[in-house]
Amino acid sequence: MxxxxxRRRQLNKVKEGNGEKLKDYKKWHIFTRTVFYIxxxxxKGELVDYAINYPYFVEEPRAELYRAxxxxxxxxxPATFSIDxxxxxxxxxxxxxxxxxxxxxxxxxxxxxxxxxxxxxxRLRLEKKHPTLSKLVGCTSICLLLLTAILGLPQIMEGITxxxxxSDNFGTFVSPINFNYIENILIAGIGAxxxxxxALLLRNKRLLALL
Numbered sequence: 191m192x193x194x195x196x197r198r199r200q201l202n203k204v205k206e207g208n209g210e211k212l213k214d215y216k217k218w219h220i221f222t223r224t225v226f227y228i229x230x231x232x233x234k235g236e237l238v239d240y241a242i243n244y245p246y247f248v249e250e251p252r253a254e255l256y257r258a259x260x261x262x263x264x265x266x267x268p269a270t271f272s273i274d275x276x277x278x279x280x281x282x283x284x285x286x287x288x289x290x291x292x293x294x295x296x297x298x299x300x301x302x303x304x305x306x307x308x309x310x311x312x313r314l315r316l317e318k319k320h321p322t323l324s325k326l327v328g329c330t331s332i333c334l335l336l337l338t339a340i341l342g343l344p345q346i347m348e349g350i351t352x353x354x355x356x357s358d359n360f361g362t363f364v365s366p367i368n369f370n371y372i373e374n375i376l377i378a379g380i381g382a383x384x385x386x387x388x389a390l391l392l393r394n395k396r397l398l399a400l401l
Contacts, residue, residue, distance in 0.1 A: 197277065200270035207254065207261035212241055215305040222246055224310060226290050226302035232274040240273060242280060242302060244287060253280040278302070286386065313387070331384040338381030341367065345374070 215225045223245045229237045241256040255263040255271045255278065263271055268281035268289075276294035280287070292300045304310035317324040344365035350356055351363040369377065 197270050197279075200265070200268055200279075201272060201277075203269065204263050204265045204271060207256075207263045210261045212243065212256040212259050212261070215308060217307050220307075220309050224287070224308050225305045227305070228278075228292050228300065228302045230274045230276075230292065238274060240278065240292075240302075242271075242278065242290065244280070244282075251282050327387065331387040334380055334384035335388070338377050338384070341369070341377055342374075342381075345369070 212225070215223075219225075223243060225244070226242045228240050230240055232238050239258055241259075243254040243256060243261075245252070245254070251267040252264055253267060253269045253271075254261055255265075255273075257273070265271065269279070271278045271280075273292075276292055278292050279289055281289040290302045292302060294300075304314060306312075306315070316327070344363075344367055347363050348365040351360065
């Protein structure tokens with residue numbers, strides 16, 4: 191019930207597209223946008239090409255839906271687009287796209303595929319061609335995420351307990367570990383890179399949501 195209401199609200203946000211043609215994804219676009227693709231069979235048994243264009247550096251995160259190479263709709267995120275026999279759901283988090291799936295009318299989910307020469311496409315190619323190396327990279331990212339959280343949490347707690355109302359009601363907490371400004375920036379940067387790596391494969395979404 192809650193999911194259906196949420197989906198209905200997101201469907202109501204969708205605006206009609208301007209019909210512009212989807213630009214081919216070039217290598218330099220890794221800095222400005224990413225694109226995901228999927229082929230869906232319609233009621234006539236024909237395969238229809240769909241694509242989601244996700245531009246970076248925009249005032250409000252949005253997704254643009256293309257059908258057969260032409261823009262048919264766009265929406266602020268989180269977004270749900272109604273298409274043949276289902277919907278495409280798109281949402282983002284602190285580390286970028288966290289959901290990009292086609293959900294058919296029976297509730298089955300199918301991930302969209304990133305452009306081959308996008309950062310996500312290259313990461314997916316690494317997973318397919320070198321699964322052992324990919325697992326090592328993934329495990330390293332998870333360990334780094336947890337480590338940066340462990341190192342940062344005590345300092346955050348100390349900062350919170352410095353607030354007068356908190357200290358008056360719960361006391362103060364002194365972090366057993368403290369880092370200087372440069373070290374904290376380095377820790378945050380490592381955590382951001384590790385989180386971005388996991389987000390590339392749309393993995394460990396619950397872990398990323400906690401960090």
